[in-house]
Amino acid sequence: MHLSPSRLRLLVVALLSVSFLGALDHTVVSTSLATIAGELGALEQIGWVVVAYTLASTVLLPVLGKLGDVVGPRAVFHGSLVVFLVASMLCGFANDMALLIAARALQGASSAGLQLMSQTIVARVTTPRERPKYMALIGAAFPVAILVGPVVGGVLTDYWGWPWVFWINLPVGVVALILAVVAVPHLDGGERRAFDVAGAVAFTAALTAVVLAVTWLPDPSNRTAALVATAAAIVLLVVLLVVEARADEPILPVRYFADRTVAAGTALSAIIGIGLFSITAYLPTYFQMAYRTSVTVSGLVPIATVFGMLTSNLLTGFLASRTGHYRVYPIVGTILGAAGLLQMALLPAGLPLGVPMLVMAGVGLGTGSFMSLIVTVVQSAAPPTEVGAVTATVNIVRQVGSTVTTAVIGAIVGVGVAALLPVGIDAATLTPQFVHAASPAVQEQIAAIYRDVFAPVFIALAATYGVGIVAALLLPRRTLSAEYDIVPEPDPVTA
Known part of the structure; x- marks a missing residue:
């Protein structure tokens, strides 16, 4: 799809803003983890604040990618941004670790949609020759977030309290949403094909087991759980291969x-x-x-x-x-x-x-x-x-x-x-x-x-x-x- 130069610039600004918001949310929490764990009284569960986010953002990537191809990337992008803002609000209001972990998982899933659909939208509205420079601009969000995220998280935690590490997303996200509604063009999906539900479930289960296994393995107290997760991952990966081999439209385009x-x-x-x-x-x-x-x-x-x-x-x-x-x-x-x-x-x-x-x-x-x-x-x-x-x-x-x-x-x-x-x-x-x-x-x-x-x-x-x-x-x-x-x-x- 051809866009005018001004429309394309506005689109890149919108996508860069949203990509930076998602990338920053992954890094900004690191310096506030100890404070969060202390105030919620759950130091032993502190790692799950990060693991829940990473796990959700990883396992849903192929599901969201295929969904974007079927219904169009614009719908998935806008939906992910709305869910991200709701999840950010829930994180700040969480009064115990279980609620925070659940909200972080929701954040991770929506952040994956933002990052993935940003790249897909750029691919749909630019030529292959134009694409690298715009993808580089959007890709810059991640390294910049690594540099500034821990500092921003520390300042917010010290002066406003840890909930603002999440709530700061709301005003920025609302502006980004308005920009996205205006800037992101209507992009049709492909032919309406049967969605590979079995493949999506098998992939999500298999990758969840893999991530849990490698997360638990370094901790001696979780060694048994890691072995169980490893065995489950092997079985589920075999199931995934069988399911994908039989699928007409596999979720993983092998x-x-x-x-x-x-x-x-x-x-x-x-x-x-x-x-x-x-x-x-x-x-x-x-x-x-x-x-x-x-x-x-x-x-x-x-x-x-x-x-x-x-x-x-x-x-x-x-x-x-x-x-x-x-x-x-x-x-x-x-x-x-x-x-x-x-x-x-x-x-x-x-x-x-x-x-x-x-x-x-x-x-x-x-x-x-x-x-x-x-x-x-x-x-x-x-x-x-x-x-x-x-x-x-x-x-x-x-x-x-x-x-x-x-x-x-x-x-x-x-x-x-x-x-x-x-x-x-x-x-x-x-x-x-x-x-x-x-x-x-x-x-x-x-x-x-x-x-x-x-x-x-x-x-x-x-x-x-x-x-x-x-x-x-x-x-x-x-x-x-x-x-x-x-x-x-x-x-x-x-x-």
């Missing part, structure tokens, strides 16, 4: 993986979640222990990483739109990622913090160079009536890869550090404050332990980017088209 662009692009998207998003959460702890920095200073490394990601995301998006060429960016990006993470494993002790900051900024630059671009490349290879489902697939492999690998890294670090600690130091009470107050000899010993434990993690993640280099090289040598995709009119007989 048939499109025969296309080299879709297969390689999806692999590259997974590598972003596995190779970088997973390790980012552990970088502050690593630098507090191995480099003996303060909590504040340790946060500079992930900031440098995200800033590099943001910069290259915008730059490559605009360059790809200008030239139509895209293949070089994921090739160079994965090489930078692999080299940077390998360098992190080899860095000697005693270096200034600026050195790993520079290295991880390079990893961020490499990853950002294809973070949003690869979504547009995969969209360009899919039929217009399947853009929602294919976009959901690209997003879900990234999200699941990040979730699973984050849990695995947590388990490796927890077990590895505990096994290497000297006698007399309890892993359960090991904090940066304890290390910084210890003797120089103990500090050196613990720093060496953390370097020894993290080095193979960095090497494994570098190897993941090595696989990404292969995937990037497999991308066909194509140029993004400057022609609009043609969406077939719905069949009046079946509509």
